[in-house]
Amino acid sequence: MMELGAYLHDKRIIVENTLKDVFASFKTTPGMLRDAMEYMLFSNGKRIRPILAIAACEANGKSSDDLLPVACTIEMIHTYSLIHDDLPSIDNDDIRRGRPTCHRVFGDAIAILAGDALLTEAFRVMADNRYTENISPKILKQIIFEIATASGADGMVGGQVMDVLYDGKEGTKNILNYIHMHKTTALIKASVRIGAIMGGSKTRELKKFTKYAECIGLAFQIMDDILDAEGDEELVGKRLKKDTGKQTYIKHYGIMASKIKLEQLIEEATKSVEFLGDNAIILSDLAKFLGNRAA
Amino acid sequence: MMELGAYLHDKRIIVENTLKDVFASFKTTPGMLRDAMEYMLFSNGKRIRPILAIAACEANGKSSDDLLPVACTIEMIHTYSLIHDDLPSIDNDDIRRGRPTCHRVFGDAIAILAGDALLTEAFRVMADNRYTENISPKILKQIIFEIATASGADGMVGGQVMDVLYDGKEGTKNILNYIHMHKTTALIKASVRIGAIMGGSKTRELKKFTKYAECIGLAFQIMDDILDAEGDEELVGKRLKKDTGKQTYIKHYGIMASKIKLEQLIEEATKSVEFLGDNAIILSDLAKFLGNRAA
Numbered sequence: 001m002m003e004l005g006a007y008l009h010d011k012r013i014i015v016e017n018t019l020k021d022v023f024a025s026f027k028t029t030p031g032m033l034r035d036a037m038e039y040m041l042f043s044n045g046k047r048i049r050p051i052l053a054i055a056a057c058e059a060n061g062k063s064s065d066d067l068l069p070v071a072c073t074i075e076m077i078h079t080y081s082l083i084h085d086d087l088p089s090i091d092n093d094d095i096r097r098g099r100p101t102c103h104r105v106f107g108d109a110i111a112i113l114a115g116d117a118l119l120t121e122a123f124r125v126m127a128d129n130r131y132t133e134n135i136s137p138k139i140l141k142q143i144i145f146e147i148a149t150a151s152g153a154d155g156m157v158g159g160q161v162m163d164v165l166y167d168g169k170e171g172t173k174n175i176l177n178y179i180h181m182h183k184t185t186a187l188i189k190a191s192v193r194i195g196a197i198m199g200g201s202k203t204r205e206l207k208k209f210t211k212y213a214e215c216i217g218l219a220f221q222i223m224d225d226i227l228d229a230e231g232d233e234e235l236v237g238k239r240l241k242k243d244t245g246k247q248t249y250i251k252h253y254g255i256m257a258s259k260i261k262l263e264q265l266i267e268e269a270t271k272s273v274e275f276l277g278d279n280a281i282i283l284s285d286l287a288k289f290l291g292n293r294a295a
Numbered sequence: 296m297m298e299l300g301a302y303l304h305d306k307r308i309i310v311e312n313t314l315k316d317v318f319a320s321f322k323t324t325p326g327m328l329r330d331a332m333e334y335m336l337f338s339n340g341k342r343i344r345p346i347l348a349i350a351a352c353e354a355n356g357k358s359s360d361d362l363l364p365v366a367c368t369i370e371m372i373h374t375y376s377l378i379h380d381d382l383p384s385i386d387n388d389d390i391r392r393g394r395p396t397c398h399r400v401f402g403d404a405i406a407i408l409a410g411d412a413l414l415t416e417a418f419r420v421m422a423d424n425r426y427t428e429n430i431s432p433k434i435l436k437q438i439i440f441e442i443a444t445a446s447g448a449d450g451m452v453g454g455q456v457m458d459v460l461y462d463g464k465e466g467t468k469n470i471l472n473y474i475h476m477h478k479t480t481a482l483i484k485a486s487v488r489i490g491a492i493m494g495g496s497k498t499r500e501l502k503k504f505t506k507y508a509e510c511i512g513l514a515f516q517i518m519d520d521i522l523d524a525e526g527d528e529e530l531v532g533k534r535l536k537k538d539t540g541k542q543t544y545i546k547h548y549g550i551m552a553s554k555i556k557l558e559q560l561i562e563e564a565t566k567s568v569e570f571l572g573d574n575a576i577i578l579s580d581l582a583k584f585l586g587n588r589a590a
Contacts, residue, residue, distance in 0.1 A: 028473070029448040033456040037448070084411060089403035108384035109459050112407065116379060116414065117448040123418045124443035127436050137432035141422050144439065148419035153324040153332070153412040161328040164404045178323070 004285040008046075011054055015047045018072045022125055029117075036106040036114035037121075041079045043097040044237065048220075048290070049074045049187060053195035055286060056209055059279045060199025067198040069131035070143055073122035074191050077151050080118035081160070081187075083111050090164060091242075098237035123148070135198070143194045150190035159183025168245035176247045184224070185217030192216075208272050212283065215269035219291050222249045222262045227294075229255065235295045266291040299580040306349055310342045313367045317420055324412075331401040331409035332416075336374045338392040339532065343515075343585070344369045344482060348490035350581060351504055354574045355494025362493040364426035365438055368417035369486050372446050375413035376455070376482075378406050385459060386537075393532035418443070430493070438489045445485035454478025463540035471542045479519070480512025487511075503567050507578065510564035514586050517544045517557045522589075524550065530590045561586040 019041060026034060050071035054064040064071070086093040086101040087108060094104050103111035125131050126144050135143070149155055159182025166175055192213035196206055225248040233240050249258045269287040273280040314336060321329060345366035349359040359366070381388040381396040382403060389399050398406035420426050421439050430438070444450055454477025461470055487508035491501055520543040528535050544553045564582040568575040 027449050028477070029453050030456045030460065032460060033448055033453060080411075084407055087404075087407065090407065109382075110456065112379055112382065112385065113452050113456050113459070115411075116375075117452040119411065119414055120443055120447035120450075120452060123439060124447050127439035127443055129436075129440075132436075137436045140436060141424075141427075141432045144418060144422035145424075148415055148422055152415035152419050153328055154322050155415075157408050157412040157415060158324050158328060161325045161405065161408050164408070165325065165327060182323075 004282065004289060007055075007282055008051060008289075011051045012047045014068065015050045015054075015072055015075065016042070018068050019075065022069065022072065022076075022121070022131070025128075025130065032106065032110060033114060033117060036102055036110050037079075037118050039105060040083050040096070040102045040114070041076065041118065043099055045075065045079070045097060046295075047075060049078055049191040052188065052191040052213070052216075052286065053198075055282045056192045056195030057199040058195075059273065059276050059283050060196065060201060060205075061279060062199040064195070064198070066132075066134045067195060069125055070135070070140075070147075070194060070198075071191070073125050074147060074187060074194075076118045076122040076125070077147065077156075078187060080115040080122075081151075081156060083115040083118070085160065087111060090160075093239060093242070095238050098234075119151075139197065142197060146190045146194055146197070147187075150186040155182055155186040155190075159186065163246065166247050169247075171247040171252070173252050176249065176252050179247050180218055180221045180249070181214075184221040185214060188217035188220060189213040205275070208275060212269045212272040212287070215265045215272065216287050216290050219262050219265040219269065219287070222258050222265070223291060223293060225249045226255070226258060226262070232294065237295065262291050299577065299584060302350075302577055303346060303584075306346045307342045309363065310345045310349075310367055310370065311337070313363050314370065317364065317367065317371075317416070317426070320423075320425065327401065327405060328409060328412060331397055331405050332374075332413050334400060335378050335391070335397045335409070336371065336413065338394055340370065340374070340392060341590075342370060344373055344486040347483065347486040347508070347511075347581065348493075350577045351487045351490030352494040353490075354568065354571050354578050355491065355496060355500075356574060357494040359490070359493070361427075361429045362490060364420055365430070365435075365442075365489060365493075366486070368420050369442060369482060369489075371413045371417040371420070372442065372451075373482060375410040375417075376446075376451060378410040378413070380455060382406060385455075388534060388537070390533050393529075414446075434492065437492060441485045441489055441492070442482075445481040450477055450481035450485075454481065458541065461542050466542040466547070468547050471544065471547050474542050475513055475516045475544070476509075479516040480509060483512035483515060484508040500570070503570060507564045507567040507582070510560040510567065511582050511585050514557050514560040514564065514582070517553050517560070518586060518588060520544045521550070521553060521557070527589065532590065557586050 053071035057064040057067050083102045085091050087103055093101055159179050162179045192209050196209040227236055228240050228243045229250055231240055266287050270284040273283045348366035352359040352362050378397045380386050382398055388396055454474050457474045458478055487504050491504040522531050523535050523538045524545055526535050561582050565579040568578045
């Protein structure tokens with residue numbers, strides 16, 4: 001079995017090449033729109049979501065070749081959400097992935113439209129025979145449903161709205177939980193699930209993959225909260241200590257309890273995929289990596 | 296054959312009931328997000344796009360029952376585009392469909408996110424077995440591809456970007472043509488095409504439906520430009536005489552030539568669907584209606 005560092009490196013290159021291939025398919029897109037989309041999409045992203053999809057598929061002993069373009073659409077959706085979240089009327093961030101945010105470079109109007117285009121093109125790619133001809137249309141429909149549900153009003157956007165509405169407010173643990181489960185975890189869960197579905201997992205196994213994903217999704221967000229409080233701005237690549245008014249795990253549980261919860265979640269994630277035997281190694285290493293990252 | 300006024304009235308009710316049904320399927324959506332989406336979706340829209348899809352399907356002698364939810368997703372996409380276009384950083388409009396625009400009521404952040412949610416949920420509905428179980432997954436994939444392509448970087452968003460970039464600039468007839476064909480016509484074309492596809496049209500007929508749609512799409516936009524110059528603000532339901540810096544048909548060709556072009560397009564549209572015989576009546580009446588509207 002491959003070492004995780006090499007795995008992440010290899011898959012990241014594959015993901016980025018696939019994304020470049022997608023961009024080669026644009027025909028009449030205005031140059032500035034394309035530039036704005038590419039600017040944020042090809043910045044220094046970790047590509048965690050598509051790699052999780054790939055790893056979940058491969059953990060079933062299946063090739064991830066056919067899944068690849070679909071896995072990349074999740075990165076497109078994640079990127080659109082970053083562009084919109086950074087806007088002055090939402091989180092008003094000026095640095096992302098170590099560079100000025102999209103609206104700081106292209107202006108608010110183009111940033112809004114670049115986000116819209118990335119989201120729409122994600123669904124175009126899923127339905128484009130150039131990319132998904134080898135996936136049965138029935139499975140593809142299920143995958144589109146998973147991704148759209150995780151990204152929409154009952155998913156990521158719902159979480160973002162609550163994040164906005166409760167910024168600077170007292171909030172409750174329930175509100176915090178809603179925000180974390182929707183804003184971050186929903187799309188991470190969809191990534192793992194579509195990988196597992198493409199790998200051939202049926203209901204019982206899918207449930208275990210889902211548990212794994214819920215644990216790492218929440219762990220990922222708690223780690224984000226910890227990094228915001230204690231991280232190195234240069235490594236993380238965005239302004240930190242900005243979340244003072246936000247609903248964070250640290251605010252509601254304190255830093256010690258957050259670190260303990262993080263450990264527990266990583267352990268739970270690892271246990272959830274034990275049924276895969278040796279095939280689970282990348283997924284468990286990924287869980288540990290996500291709970292230990294410095295960026 | 297039914298009279299057009301009654302047809303529009305009946306179909307509008309059917310479309311709105313289907314949209315209400317879609318909103319009943321939300322589970323955990325934050326109340327304010329839902330309110331913001333509903334506020335603009337259930338304002339006084341003409342529902343032209345879904346009705347065009349329905350009419351194109353029925354012109355093939357087929358029932359539009361199975362198409363209905365998919366046709367409604369186009370209204371959701373159209374509505375998201377209005378919400379984002381009205382934002383202060385894009386067109387900065389404060390009145391739409393006779394009411395304050397979404398961001399004027401809910402703030403910019405929620406308006407951006409409500410647009411994002413409407414766009415995402417449109418694709419969720421297309422892939423949701425509750426709504427599209429009776430459509431073959433293969434046809435459905437084709438339909439998702441049509442709608443996403445028409446709405447994305449090579450479609451509506453591309454047109455909107457050019458509209459923003461050339462606001463207040465000299466521009467050329469080519470630029471104007473790009474904006475009109477992408478910003479407005481692309482989604483109208485997709486509406487007609489998905490209706491025709493669901494009605495069973497094959498390549499040759501589909502080409503004629505496409506021609507019809509291109510003509511009415513452009514006619515629709517020219518009529519918009521004429522209404523902006525000469526219309527009644529109360530009837531149209533938005534601020535007029537705002538397009539002075541915009542690339543409009545009137546700016547590049549003058550008002551007389553615009554009116555002549557409009558007539559020609561309606562005639563061309565009507566001719567394109569003559570092959571349908573008596574089944575073409577609603578489509579030709581719709582073309583005439585769109586070229587003659589006061590709102």
